[in-house]
Amino acid sequence: MGTRSTTQDSSLTLxxxxxxxxxxxxxxxxxxxxxxxxxxxxxxxSVLLLERAPAHMRGGNTRHTRNIRCASVGNGDRSQxxxxxxxxxxxxxxxxxxxxxxxxKFAIQQSxxxxxxxxxxxxxxxxxxxxTLHLGRTNRWFLGGGKSLVNAxxxxxxxxxxxxxxxxxxxxxxxxxxxxxxxxxKIGDDHEAIRGRAVxxxxxxxxxxxxxxxxxxxxxxxxxxVRGTPYNDGTMLANLITKDAKQIGDPKAFHxxxxxxxxxxxxxxxVTRLDSIxxxxxxxxxxxxxxxxxxxxxxxxxxxxxxxxxEQPEQIAYSIVDAKTIRCFLPPVYKPYQADSLEDxxxxxxxxxxxxxxxxxxxxxxxxxxxxxxxxxxxxxxxRGLTPPKSNWALPIDRAPFYGLPLRPGITFTYMGVExxxxxxxxxxxxxxxxxxxxxxxxxxGNILTKGYLAGFGxxxxxxxxxxxxxxxxSHAGR
Amino acid sequence: xxDDDLVGEASRQLTICNACRYCEGYCxxxxxxxxxxxxxxxxxxxxxxxxxDCRACYYAxxxxxxxxxxxxxxxxxxxxxxxxxxxxxxxxxxxGSFRDIRKGMILAGLSIGVILALALTLLVPAKLFAVHHGxxxxxxxxxxxxxxxxxxxxxxxxxAVWVIGGIRFWKDTQGELPxxxxxxxxxxxxxxxxxxxxxxxxxxxxxxxxxxxxxARRFYHSLVYYGFLSAAVSTTLAAIYQxxxxxxxxxxxxxxxxxxxxxxxxxxxxxxxxxxVIKTTSDREPAHSQSLGLDYLFLIILGLTALSGxxxxxxxxxxxxxxxxxxxxxxxxxxxxxVPYGKLVHALYRSLAILRHHLEQSQPNRSAxxx
Numbered sequence: 011m012g013t014r015s016t017t018q019d020s021s022l023t024l025x026x027x028x029x030x031x032x033x034x035x036x037x038x039x040x041x042x043x044x045x046x047x048x049x050x051x052x053x054x055x056s057v058l059l060l061e062r063a064p065a066h067m068r069g070g071n072t073r074h075t076r077n078i079r080c081a082s083v084g085n086g087d088r089s090q091x092x093x094x095x096x097x098x099x100x101x102x103x104x105x106x107x108x109x110x111x112x113x114x115k116f117a118i119q120q121s122x123x124x125x126x127x128x129x130x131x132x133x134x135x136x137x138x139x140x141x142t143l144h145l146g147r148t149n150r151w152f153l154g155g156g157k158s159l160v161n162a163x164x165x166x167x168x169x170x171x172x173x174x175x176x177x178x179x180x181x182x183x184x185x186x187x188x189x190x191x192x193x194x195x196k197i198g199d200d201h202e203a204i205r206g207r208a209v210x211x212x213x214x215x216x217x218x219x220x221x222x223x224x225x226x227x228x229x230x231x232x233x234x235x236v237r238g239t240p241y242n243d244g245t246m247l248a249n250l251i252t253k254d255a256k257q258i259g260d261p262k263a264f265h266x267x268x269x270x271x272x273x274x275x276x277x278x279x280x281v282t283r284l285d286s287i288x289x290x291x292x293x294x295x296x297x298x299x300x301x302x303x304x305x306x307x308x309x310x311x312x313x314x315x316x317x318x319x320x321e322q323p324e325q326i327a328y329s330i331v332d333a334k335t336i337r338c339f340l341p342p343v344y345k346p347y348q349a350d351s352l353e354d355x356x357x358x359x360x361x362x363x364x365x366x367x368x369x370x371x372x373x374x375x376x377x378x379x380x381x382x383x384x385x386x387x388x389x390x391x392x393x394r395g396l397t398p399p400k401s402n403w404a405l406p407i408d409r410a411p412f413y414g415l416p417l418r419p420g421i422t423f424t425y426m427g428v429e430x431x432x433x434x435x436x437x438x439x440x441x442x443x444x445x446x447x448x449x450x451x452x453x454x455x456g457n458i459l460t461k462g463y464l465a466g467f468g469x470x471x472x473x474x475x476x477x478x479x480x481x482x483x484x485s486h487a488g489r
Numbered sequence: 490x491x492d493d494d495l496v497g498e499a500s501r502q503l504t505i506c507n508a509c510r511y512c513e514g515y516c517x518x519x520x521x522x523x524x525x526x527x528x529x530x531x532x533x534x535x536x537x538x539x540x541x542d543c544r545a546c547y548y549a550x551x552x553x554x555x556x557x558x559x560x561x562x563x564x565x566x567x568x569x570x571x572x573x574x575x576x577x578x579x580x581x582x583x584x585g586s587f588r589d590i591r592k593g594m595i596l597a598g599l600s601i602g603v604i605l606a607l608a609l610t611l612l613v614p615a616k617l618f619a620v621h622h623g624x625x626x627x628x629x630x631x632x633x634x635x636x637x638x639x640x641x642x643x644x645x646x647x648x649a650v651w652v653i654g655g656i657r658f659w660k661d662t663q664g665e666l667p668x669x670x671x672x673x674x675x676x677x678x679x680x681x682x683x684x685x686x687x688x689x690x691x692x693x694x695x696x697x698x699x700x701x702x703x704x705a706r707r708f709y710h711s712l713v714y715y716g717f718l719s720a721a722v723s724t725t726l727a728a729i730y731q732x733x734x735x736x737x738x739x740x741x742x743x744x745x746x747x748x749x750x751x752x753x754x755x756x757x758x759x760x761x762x763x764x765x766v767i768k769t770t771s772d773r774e775p776a777h778s779q780s781l782g783l784d785y786l787f788l789i790i791l792g793l794t795a796l797s798g799x800x801x802x803x804x805x806x807x808x809x810x811x812x813x814x815x816x817x818x819x820x821x822x823x824x825x826x827x828v829p830y831g832k833l834v835h836a837l838y839r840s841l842a843i844l845r846h847h848l849e850q851s852q853p854n855r856s857a858x859x860x
Binding site (some may be wrong): 066073074076134136137139151153154155156157158161165274277279280281282337340341342343 | 504505507508509510511512513514515526545546548549550551552553555556557558691692693700701
């Protein structure tokens with residue numbers, strides 16, 4: 011797991027020698043950690059944030075975000091309101107039900123107050139980005155995207171006098187009798203201990219740790235692309251589990267989407283995602299279709315394709331579209347493979363031609379021809395007598411040139427984490443919470459997310475539980 | 490970077506922006522990116538001139554270096570701008586100074602040197618160093634026609650180069666001018682230009698001189714801009730006084746030409762000083778060093794011109810007036826000569842780019858997504 015914990019003895023020596031103590035130590039540097047630090051600062055001036063990344067990579071996966079899902083009353087405009095009940099229904103519909111319903115309800119309830127709180131801490135807003143269907147009402151968009159949000163929060167930290175250390179590689183939490191005492195940082199070959207009265211662990215999931223993923227996925231994990239920060243290797247999650255924190259969530263559960271197979275192994279972010287899937291068909295490396303590409307509107311389905319491709323042979327698939335639809339989706343960052351015939355396209359994609367052509371022919375025959383079709387809604391233009399079907403936007407692939415886009419699973423973040431109580435305190439395997447260990451963000455998202463994903467909800471969880479954990483940690487430290 | 494590589498590299502980065510779009514709310518460059526799917530030379534040139542170098546996108550970008558995508562839009566578009574200035578200016582020998590700051594410095598230095606040398610050889614020393622009073626005092630040192638004719642010639646020449654440049658801009662950026670251009674588009678364009686609207690950056694000013702948003706650049710640029718306009722008003726008023734009202738300069742301190750000229754001169758000097766200071770302290774990462782050189786060259790000539798103009802006003806009653814006036818006129822001449830080959834061209838091309846932008850955005854079927 012990449013964790014090199016120091017022995018208890020040497021940790022104690024370090025702690026005894028440590029000249030520094032903070033009321034609240036926040037381990038992590040993304041949205042949840044930043045919210046925790048800001049909330050803690052309201053109650054105590056003694057707050058330290060430890061960001062493992064160097065300054066230019068600060069912010070964890072938050073760097074790549076662009077909106078946050080919030081319930082709202084729509085300023086009295088009924089058509090713009092996003093009621094708490096509807097939010098919960100959306101969550102249950104997409105994920106099949108949260109692990110802890112009370113925590114999910116709490117997150118949704120609290121989400122209403124987030125936009126104002128964020129504004130107060132320097133976040134600027136903008137209208138929904140063009141080309142993002144259906145998210146205008148449910149999600150709020152911050153100006154400039156996640157890195158701007160991260161910059162604004164770090165500026166707020168500086169204004170409020172919150173100590174920040176970059177390149178702060180926390181390798182161990184010293185916990186005695188269920189009580190946190192200090193963090194241990196690795197600095198070169200040395201270790202440094204910093205004492206704290208309470209700790210908030212907001213250090214992300216383990217999605218960037220391919221070896222850890224392999225335990226559940228086998229060698230398939232070698233073909234996963236990690237969309238976000240390479241620093242989320244789960245060191246803190248592993249450390250908490252060795253300290254008897256209670257694990258929660260399916261280790262194979264994650265938020266993963268289809269990304270271009272040519273994307274970087276880490277940190278490719280938003281630009282490598284492909285929105286072409288509903289406009290054509292998707293085949294695996296044997297040239298066969300394997301899932302209904304038109305099952306539902308794209309914002310409700312984009313998040314299932316990572317896992318679908320992860321389960322295909324060699325974790326690769328190909329989105330095939332034709333001249334009719336190539337300009338219908340957001341322009342991809344890598345040039346699609348292009349050929350004047352489907353045979354040639356199969357050659358370019360290194361697919362065996364015969365089964366691929368048969369798949370396309372069968373698909374085309376099952377369509378009702380080139381009807382009017384629009385992605386703005388479920389248009390009911392579907393295949394007949396085909397397995398798997400395509401339930402909407404089923405236009406034949408028949409107009410040259412033809413295009414192919416290689417797809418790989420792009421992991422955004424993992425869900426398995428540590429269980430928390432309603433105060434964001436981490437629970438021990440026996441069921442009792444640690445007295446002063448709190449968790450927020452991805453590392454505890456498994457308390458709510460089980461499978462599937464709702465766009466912008468990761469930041470909601472991070473912000474709500476970050477604020478809660480920071481506040482609770484600070485008030486514990488003040489006792 | 491050579492021309493083709495430069496456009497190719499800009500195109501690569503802009504393709505990443507088009508797949509991302511997080512910066513859409515910052516400035517008109519991003520909405521203009523989004524109505525395109527490919528970035529040919531004309532597109533890249535247009536976008537480069539639409540960019541005001543506010544740098545908001547640079548600090549917001551998760552793909553900025555050292556990320557392997559290495560996106561640095563302010564820097565690459567700064568370099569493309571120079572390339573576009575060079576492509577649109579005429580003749581090519583002088584246009585080369587956009588890509589080689591030494592040529593620009595030689596041009597400016599030669600202008601000042603030759604004019605000063607001519608002045609000192611041709612002007613009558615007794616008049617140059619004498620104290621002059623009353624109407625026509627300036628013309629006692631430098632005769633009116635000697636001032637007027639070169640200035641007229643340079644204005645006509647510079648105007649011609651700009652007109653050619655403007656036409657080339659429009660052709661290269663594949664523009665068709667719908668006739669008539671709607672009032673709304675004109676009003677939006679004029680508003681953006683007069684306000685220096687896009688120096689507001691992401692809303693709180695440019696990220697200049699560093700990551701923190703600040704109104705400093707917009708403030709100092711406004712001083713230079715309105716100071717420049719004020720000086721132009723002063724010159725026009727002086728012409729009216731002289732040719733229509735038949736009153737010869739120098740004019741009283743409380744007269745309109747002196748008031749406008751005085752405000753203009755002070756505003757330019759302060760604005761130039763402010764811009765030079767924030768440029769010297771600005772973050773080099775999103776900057777393009779050659780562009781910075783071009784900025785400095787223009788600012789220094791403009792600043793010295795304004796300063797010498799102010800000194801002429803201050804010392805116009807003394808025996809130093811003649812030499813200061815001569816120096817001032819030499820600087821004015823250098824400014825005029827270098828206008829078509831220096832930083833001031835941004836006023837032309839950025840204005841046209843803003844007009845193109847509003848025209849594009851007013852087209853009903855502007856989406857490149859096809860639905």
